[in-house]
Amino acid sequence: MSKRGPNVALARLLDESGLSETQFIRAVNRLAAEAGVSVRYDQPSVSQWRGGTVPRLAVRPFIAEVLARRLGRPVTLAEIGFPTPRSTPDNxxxxxxxxxxxxxxxxxxxxxxxxxxxxxxxxxxxxxxxxxxxxxxxxxxxxxxxxxxxxxxxxxxxxxxxxxxxxxxxxxxxxxxxxxxxxxxxxxxxxxxxxxxxxxxxxxxxxxxxxxxxxxxxxxxxxxxxxxxxxxxxxxxxxxxxxDHSTYCHILRGMSVQAADLGHGETASRLANASAAVSPTSGYRMRAFLSGQQAHSYAVAGDRSNALRSIRETEIAMDKAESQPGTFGGYNPATLAYHVAQVRYGLGDVAGSVASIQLHFRLRDATDSRRSGLRFSAVLAERQLEIGHIEAACATWNRVLDEYPTVHSGRVDERVSKINSLLRPHRSNAAARELYERARNISAHRRTKAGT
Structure with missing residues (x-):
């Protein structure tokens, strides 16, 4: 670490974030662990950085990302008062x-x-x-x-x-x-x-x-x-x-989906809005495709009014859309039902979300993604359990486990790995107890095959 004068820029950003030095350094350590990097900084490290000590190059992106997530906007290394490597994407x-x-x-x-x-x-x-x-x-x-x-x-x-x-x-x-x-x-x-x-x-x-x-x-x-x-x-x-304007819009929307699934509502909204902004003259189906994701993003961010406005715009556009979906990103009633489910859940209506996911499955085409079907089924089971429908949740999870061994998806793995922790408090229920043992055996078999 090199030493310069006091880092006024970092001090200002820390004040803006409202994080204490202890909270901030814990967030840096957590984020590094998220990226597979082991660091063990403590509060005195923050004091050193504020005093002008420049942290290791590998650690600087974690510092910037912690501040960006807290402030809800991009934060560059230069803005923090750190030197910017010549190979950074900005230049x-x-x-x-x-x-x-x-x-x-x-x-x-x-x-x-x-x-x-x-x-x-x-x-x-x-x-x-x-x-x-x-x-x-x-x-x-x-x-x-x-x-x-x-x-x-x-x-x-x-x-x-x-x-x-x-x-x-x-x-x-x-x-x-x-x-x-x-x-x-x-x-x-x-x-x-x-x-x-x-x-x-x-x-x-x-x-x-x-x-x-x-x-x-x-x-x-x-x-x-x-x-x-x-x-x-x-x-x-x-x-x-x-x-290729269409693909550009689709990629931005995909980035929004990623951010929303990770719980970064403000980032997801920014990306979804950017996608919609560069496609102002699109057809009705494309408008529904984009505004549906805007609605989901707003719900993740807790923005009730914009979420409800966007989902209503999606429903109107869907009503006006052509009967056949497009070949790329074709939006259909099943996808709309999924977005309604996500908006309802994000705004606290768990029972309504369950009903909308069930509608999604009634509307799904037989040719739709099997992987997404398993993931959405696992989500349905989690929410059925959340509203106290234990037997229904177990039945849904059992259908997921029927097909799980043939799917190689990290997102499905993540959902399946949660089954036992969610069912543990309910093992007095016979259906839950039976599913608990089945899920444990399947997960152990998957780990053995993976060599972990």
């Missing part, structure tokens, strides 16, 4: 997009580096590339290679992405993401630097952007949230380079 040049994507997917495929990537920190202060700053930036891709691609190659990428999406929906992100990363590294990345016509170049950039979106969605499903954010940002940059 990278856009033409590095493809090179950085290649580095990311190759690292993702490398077992020796995968642990480092997996431990990446989810950041509410992530810098989002704005559409006006990236649209049409085709110079990000340097041609001149011997290979030349055409629209047939783009079609092949799109078809392969569709197959990967189907595998993800059916088996989960942990199963499909290694294949997606390998396809990106070995096939798609070389295409991004190949010679092509203007139309083919824009099309391959768009296809690569969508593949990034799918890959980061898989990373979210594995619980690798820092890694997912890195894929999300590359997807945004590629969408801008291709002028």
């Amino acid at each position: 990278r040049t856009f033409p590095r997009t493809v090179d950085e994507l290649v580095d990311l997917v190759r690292s993702d495929m490398d077992p020796s580096r995968r642990g480092v990537l997996s431990a990446g920190l989810y950041s509410v202060a992530l810098t989002i590339p704005a559409w006006p700053n990236i649209v049409g930036r085709m110079e990000a891709v340097r041609s001149g290679q011997a290979q030349r691609i055409g629209m047939a190659d783009v079609e092949a990428v799109s078809m392969m992405t569709d197959r990967l999406s189907e595998l993800d929906d059916h088996f989960g992100g942990r199963y499909a993401r290694p294949m997606a990363a390998a396809f990106m590294a070995n096939t798609v990345a070389p295409f991004l630097s190949a010679d092509a016509s203007s139309d083919a170049r824009k099309a391959i950039l768009s296809a690569a952007s969508f593949l990034c979106y799918l890959t980061d969605w898989m990373a979210v499903d594995e619980g690798l949230h820092g890694l997912a954010q890195r894929y999300y940002v590359k997807g945004l940059e590629l969408a801008g380079a291709s002028g």
Whole structure:
């Protein structure tokens, strides 16, 4: 640690946050642990930092993230009074997009580096590339290679992405993401630097952007949230380079879903609003797709009036939408029912949330994602238990466990891992006791297979 003059900027931010030095340093330690980094700072460390001592480079992002989460806005290292490394995202040049994507997917495929990537920190202060700053930036891709691609190659990428999406929906992100990363590294990345016509170049950039979106969605499903954010940002940059406004909006919305699921309501709302703001002239189904996520985000943030306003806008747009869903992000009545459930739960109406999830399942299509069906079923069971419907909750959980062994999803794992702790107080009930033993045996078997 180096020493400079008193850090007035850090002192000001700490005062603004309302955190005591002890609360602040505990939050830094917790956040580091969340990212897989073991640190044991105590209150005197904060006093040293306020006095001008600069903490280790690896610790600075955790300090910034704690302040960002507390203040509900991005906080940069420079704003804290810390020196900013030359390699930070803020001062990278856009033409590095493809090179950085290649580095990311190759690292993702490398077992020796995968642990480092997996431990990446989810950041509410992530810098989002704005559409006006990236649209049409085709110079990000340097041609001149011997290979030349055409629209047939783009079609092949799109078809392969569709197959990967189907595998993800059916088996989960942990199963499909290694294949997606390998396809990106070995096939798609070389295409991004190949010679092509203007139309083919824009099309391959768009296809690569969508593949990034799918890959980061898989990373979210594995619980690798820092890694997912890195894929999300590359997807945004590629969408801008291709002028693909639709994919850009979808990625922002996906980032909002991630933030909402992690409980970061203000960040989720900011991302959902940004997605809607750059798509003001979209059709009714797209409006419902975007405003439904706005409603969910507002509910997570505890903003009742905006949540209710947004869900009403979603219902109106859904009523006016075309009868057939779009091929990408098609919003349907089942998804609307899920968003209504999330809004009701976020605003304290647990029983209403249960009813809306049950409606969601009545409206679901047989071809809908099996993985999301299991996750939503587990959520339904938790909420059934919350309102005292123990037998109904156990029946729902048993259906989840019937299919659980064939799904490789971190989000489903997380839900299943909660069953025993939730049922422990209810083991006097025969159904709960039987399910408790079943869940314990299945979880033990899963851990044995994983070698943990």
